[in-house]
Amino acid sequence: MLHNFQEALDKRKETGTLRILKPRSEGTDFYSNDYLGLARNKELQQILLEKIIANPQVLSGSTGSRLISGNSCEVIETESFIAQEHQYPAALLFSSGYNANLALFSTLPTRHDTIxxxxxxxxxxxxxCKMSHAKKLKFKHNDIEDLEQVLKKQNGNCYVTIESLYSMDGDVAPIQEIIEIVEKYKGSLIVDEAHAFGVFGYGFVDKHQLQNRVLATVITYGKALGAHGAAILCEDVVRSYLINFASPFIYTTSAQNVQWMTIKTSYEFLKSHENFSTQLQENITIFRNQGLKTPSAENSPIQALVIPDNQKLKAVQQNLSDNGFLTYAVFSPTVKEGTERLRICLHSFNTEEEIIQLTKIIKEFT
Known part of the structure; x- marks a missing residue:
């Protein structure tokens, strides 16, 4: 058995796609999801530190799942706050966006439904989807016509799911057109706002006021908010159903209260510092003005440069690293073979000089 594992690892090593864990590097950040710089913000850190000193018990373990001993006042208050902020009837917190999606799609659809x-x-x-036993189908990326062709052939309950801002391409979903098609065929839409939240206000569902037309929205806090965790925004009945039937929720020990406190505090901090998102958009414009070819949206903090040559892609990333710029090369199978790319994340704290120098190096080696 170990031999089989080693063979698979060796194959990855031969193709140059072996994943390994490395310490965080020193350099100019063009690869993290800290779009607004809240994870490094000293003012926010001081506010959190003062709250922890005043309430040191928040650092202790929760002692159990939320259905046993882990349902604290902090998490209840934070969920109520989040629901109100996003204009949803209810919110349910999870330790990560991955767990939130596992809960949603392994629980709501049944073996008689289609995702x-x-x-x-x-x-x-x-x-x-593998956990749900529902039938899973795909539609072409952001293709309204293809989505309709898939939907019209289905019987029974259909759940359609999209990201509002895609993490690998950095492009935006036509969410208003998609919801029209989904409603036409009496389906239910679920939207993952992981990368849009904070960058575009509270996300595109909030921007277009689609709360009562979307079955559930997933918001994650490990990106623009600079914290950790996630929330599912939904109707009360969906929240109650998840609490009763979602294994990733039922059988997970609740996070420490410091996580919930950090989320609520960071929301409040973000609301009083709208200049961060303004500065981010200015930096995105500076990058876009350098003329690099990208499939990403013009206002997206994620700018992808497709380089379908593994050796060239590695060389570009290494040259950037040698010059102190931290970027992330994405190989298949994370993305489809032939669409490997350099994923550049822009932040409110990047300077114009850094952005121009970054693009200059990229141009020299591509």
């Missing part, structure tokens, strides 16, 4: 996913949906949704 229709955008072909570029996050891996967590695919993993959850």
């Amino acid at each position: 229709i996913v955008d072909e570029k949906i996050h891996r967590s949704v695919h993993d959850a």
Whole structure:
């Protein structure tokens, strides 16, 4: 058995796609999801530190799942706060976005239902679909016509799921057109706002006021909010159903209260610092003005540069690293073979000089 494992690892090593864990590097950050810089913000850190000093008990373990001993006042208050902020009847917190998606898609659809996913949906949704026993179908990325062709052939309950801002391509879903098609065929839409939240206000569901037309929205806090965890925004009946039937919720020890406190505090901090998202958009414009070819949206913090040559891709990333710029090369199978790319994440704290120098190096080696 170990021999089989080693063979698979050796094959990855030969193709140059072996994943290994490395310490965080020193350099200019163009690879993290800390779009607004809240994870490094000293003012926010000081606010959190003062709250922890005043309430040191939040650092202790929760002692159990939320259905046993882990349902604290902090998590209840934070969920109520989040639901109100996003104009949803209810919110249910999870330790991560991965767990939130596992809970949704392994629980709501049954073996008699169909889950229709955008072909570029996050891996967590695919993993959850395996747990649900529902039929899973794909539609072409952001293709309204293809989605309709898939939907019209189905019988029974259909769940359609998209990301509002895609993590690998950095492009935006036509969410208003998609909801029209989903409603036309009496389906239910679930939207993952992991990368849109904070960058585009509270996300595109909130921006277009689609709360009462979307079955559930997933918000994650390990990106623009600079914290950790996730929330499913939904109707009260969906929340109650998940609490009763979602294994990833029922059988997980609740996070420490410091996580819930951090989320609520970071929301409040974000609301009083709208200049961070303004500065981020200015930096995105600077990058876009350098003329690099990218499939990403013009206002997206994720800018993908497709380099379908593993050796060239590695060389570009290494040259950037040698010059102190941290970027992330994405190989298959994370993305489809032939679409390997350099994934550049822009932040509110990047300087114009850093952005221009980054693009200059990329141009020299591509």
